Amino acid sequence: MYVYICRLVYTAVFLCGLVSYGFPQSPKAVFKHLTINNGLSQNTVYCILQDREGFIWIGTEDGLNKYDGYEFTIYKHNVNDKNSLSNSQINALLEDNQGNLWIGTSDGINFFDRNHNRFSHIYTISKSSSEANDYITAFLQDKKANIWVATYNGLKLYDPVNKMFISYLSENDGPGTANKKVQTIYEDNRGMLWVGTSKGLSFFDTGKRRYLPAPPVLQQDSKLTGSAIRAIKQDKKGNYWIATETGGVFNYNPEKNTCINYRQQANGTNSLLSNTVRDIFMVDDNEIWMGTREGLSILKDGRFSNYKYDKYDPDGLSHNSVRSIIKDRSGNIWLGTFAGGVNIFYAGSNNFTSFAEAIGTRPGLSHRVVSSILNNGNGTFWVGTEGGGLNYIDRKKNLYQSYPILDQQKKLISNNVKSLCKDQNGNIWVGAFDGLANFNVKTHMVTVYRSLASNPNPGENQIYALSATDNGLWIGTNGAGLQFMNPKGRITSYTHNSKDVHGISSNNISSILKDVDQNAYWIGTQRGINYFDTNTRKFTQFKYNSSDKFSLQYNSVLTLFLDSKQRLWIGTEGGGLTYFDRKNRRFYAIDEKEGLTNDVVTCH
Template sequence: MRKGTCFACLLLLSGALAGQSRFVRFDHLNLDDGLSQGSVYAILQDRMGFLWFGTQDGLNKYDGYDFTVYRHDKYDSGSISDNCIYSLFEDRDGYLWIGTLSGGLNRFDPRTRRFKSFRYAANDPRGLTSNLVTSIWQDRKGTVWVGTDNGLNRLERDGFVSYFKGGPSYAGKRVNCIYEDSKGTLWVGTTTGLYRYDTLTASFVAHKLSAKKTNTDDHIMALHESGAGVLYIGTHGDGLFAGTMVSGELPEFRQIVLEGPELDEVSSIVSDPEGNLWIGFHEEGLVRWSPQTGEQLHLRANPVQFTSLSNDRVSSLAFDSFGNLWVGTLNGINKLNLINRKFSFYQNRPGIQGDIANSVFAIAKDPEGNIWTGTRGGLFRMDKKGNIREYLHGTSASRRADAIRSIYCVSNASHYTLWIGTEQGTLETLDPTTGKFRSFVVDPKWRENPIYVIRTDPNGTFWLGTLEGLYSVETTTMRIRHHDWQDSARAGTRRKEIRSIEVDNDGTLWIGTRGAGLLHYDPHRDAFRSFVHNPADSFSISSNVIASISIDAKENVLWIGTASGFNRFVPAEGRFYSYTERDGLPNDVVYGVLPDNDGVLWLSTNNGIVRFDPKSETFRRYDASDGLQGTEFNAGAYHKSVDGELFFGGINGYNSFYPNAIRDNALKPDVVLTGFKVFNEDYDLPKAPEYTDTIRLSHRDDVFSFEFSALHLTAPQKNQYAYKLEGFDQNWTSTQRRFATYTNLDPGKYTFRVKASNNDGVWNDTGLTVVILIEPPFWSTWWFYAICSLVVFTLIFAAYRMRIARIYP
């Protein structure tokens, strides 16, 4: 596995989580996904890339898609000795060591899939000191150390050497953790203190964490050394301690005081490449703490947030080789993706699923860096520190909870004054410095005339798109005028609803309507021209329902998002060129269109965010696994800031990103064989599938199938595959399925190859290779032909001799 490469990629994306610190989102695995039981006490990734989870009811092996569960079988001496798994460790030879609740120590050979157990025996002085194994470690010399609830054991060829073992009149020490630091010092944490192994005396020396306490008062639960050489000690009752490791000197430990009550029962510790410490607690969830800045993020289970931590009792933590943090709790597995979140994700009311304040219809970023969002629940502002303030829009007389209605558009184009369009049809202005609102009724003829879009032209005139058509606002006098386009254009509909407006360089307006197509308005001549869909004309606009318009003045084209495809309009030709799902567009409903600074277009749809390259005419889709608020976005909720940051809002919050900062995951996945079946039954291979490179079959085995997996666990549902059976297939078969079936092949030698990509389409072209040898029936073998030839020759020769004998008796 390529851990170094992955961590380098993670460093390149450092700070990504900090940008989303209020909106951390976990993926979950539980019994519905195949996990054998919900209490996850131990997590390990082996050298092949599989993840292993120890639970109360079985050992689980995970390939990113499926779980393989190992349980005790009393009729099989090679099965695991107990189902409750407390600890896991992989040694330098690839063997997996498993500590159990009551079955002692197990060594698992992943090649043969067999277990060997080591148990406590009362009359064996060289045996394991207890069947409850809490921790396992292999030091740099290759020695395996085993912690139990009755002391520490060192494995040797003829048995175990024990330390801290109890006697008839006293109890042994419970060993909770074992760790070897970067200097080669072995540390052991017990319920009665911290110990260091002295190689000169071959004995353990006690260390106090605090001068105010005795060593036996220290209840040690976790040990971990960071990349900076700091040894961290997690305790039960006194929280976190740290000691800097200096060559030739023993560390002095200091207590780390974390913000928040009851953060004193540490269960597990890991660190990321940025140097942040991730600390699991017995009852208080998960904390990310920065030793450099002291910044702290406390993550807890939230019953109304389905993407929160699943349970506050964290029992195990582990990073995989792709930068994902895996969290074991009493309610299943949690995965936090720290490397593949390409988009920052925000919510006005964090974590509250379905809250109307998180359904975003409008976004604007002001010159101070504040982000303003219009929602079904009013207007919100988030400052650069992530602090969120809610504004009850309207005049002072109407700012009541029962007066809050949806905000459909927000514009900050007028000298720090915020312009706001409401569902009622009032135009609101807000002075952010004073917090004062002013309210203007756009058209008193209409009881409700929602304002969907606000744009300004070079002359400073504001243009409003509403349910009842187009309005202009002279900002100096606040004179509002209605421009009735149906009097000057034949639209074929009575609908006047306007959803998008863009101002061209010449001051003319391009207007997108909901049902009446595209309009071009010249304010100088007060003249409209309409463009509508014509089923008989393939060069007409693809839909009359238009959600967004983007003008490319350099190329003199318009890019238009509609309810039925994405359109490129060339005004000089009067032609529209449409792109739909048939052309690779992931979804035909295009809500927002924004150009980045390189001319690439970004689209929000009902199937994620899409990157469109106009030069190659190719689409690239992003979804929730990349950090999006969800799959479905909202009309009107798109914005490009002055510094090039793009924003898109949807039904569950909003996303922001700088296009040039988006990087694909460069790590190629390892591809392994996970199963082989004949006639849809598991075939008895001499070795585990992932270690198998050659399979021999009989000619009778004429229906067989391969199962395979790309061990890239970031977003496995997006991994892609291509396979080919050399000697039979002429071309590669591309698929997202993980199996391939073949029937009625002729005897001979074949080579099965699989290559795979990660979630960002980066391929491992070397992939997996398995040789298939199909033995011919005996009547088709050379030796059968030889025997038959010999028999025929013998018969001919015998007949010849008999004939000669008759002629010459």
């Protein structure tokens, strides 16, 4: 093997803040998207519900979707099927305390028969009525189990005995008036109904069955009295949050008789993204999510964090207009958007930061495919890519650096990095598709190693695995076996010999892992795993055996991992995840049949 030294040319890109809008310190939010590409019937989502069985129901502009976490079952109106939905536009969903599913459409209410997978219909107005279609906008089951329905023809109460609806119109709800268009209903802790209409708030006393005037402080602001009310929520302190179509969000404190209006500010700093707010979700008293026409605004501890659609951010919002927000029983938050389907924010996902490829003006990694990651400590990482060379990330300084691997003539050796490790001096060993390099982190000098043979094995320069020791470096190649290089650069090779039962099982090495025994290593190959005792220089092979159900179930090994209890886990290329029981020398496989997402398992 020959050696030469040169200086790496590097490029530095400074990341000027996470992907956020409005308040500059917005943390990165990562969303999973469910759209028509995943099987959703339509990308305009009006409502979302999780039922008592755990299914997620999604109401769209064209169809009702039942999601089981993997697949969608879609229900639509069919003119030739009387048991189908009465209309395919789904505006509201409710599961009552008896487990009945209420579906509000643009033409009536539907009940879903879970046993027979069919629908029955009921209407809040007579089909011979001169009124417009029976447009349903919201449901509410009150503390007494009564079902209230918001419609474009006023507030309705369901009479379960006679299976009909009683209509409650305020004295201002004459024919054709905006007040008749009820958008939302909320029951407060006194049993009073807050009725949000297309022209302000109304209050309904369910005991006396009559409307009451709003508190004076809520009648003074024309932005509230003249705007459509989209959502009403109450926090644990007893304060009310009111989302409007044109006036932003109002926070009413009944104890202090005050009302604060949150609106979009001209400079966009620490304010709502838009004055059009379609839904509100209370995470807790100190964190409120607001779905607006221009993105998601989160008010936490008096400051706004804002999130908008960014075509360069694959993990961001899929569309700006957020129309509905719910939280499932696992704590995940689901957002329905106007044209981007569903966005899911998984509980705890704010602990993760995505590092993607640099696109356009957005800084990032030098290549999208990441092959290896080395934790350098203190929030810094070395990242190997399959086409962009070596990358360095400093999360605290918001810094990206990329290092193409060049030889002494400044010709590119290989930007296809397969493996990384750090030696006792803190320098980085880089295993690439066409050679081995040692990068001095202080001087940025690189030492490149290649085979001295005139006609080397093609795999000898393909370095797929590395492990540094105090007295040398273990090197896993893609065809030339396992090698050990001492500090002077001398190589000792261990190659497969079919006649040697104590030799290595394959020359294609994918992973090298130091065992809890300091004198031993686990070697992952394309033909099983090997336990290598460095004192005896002997390998113990573990491979698939069709007559032994406790043998390794798949030979092509991609990765090896020792957990905190020193248990060995094996990731395979098609056989799932395998656990090795050291005491009994048995292997136990976990694959797709046991619920694993995919049978190809790797990690770095």
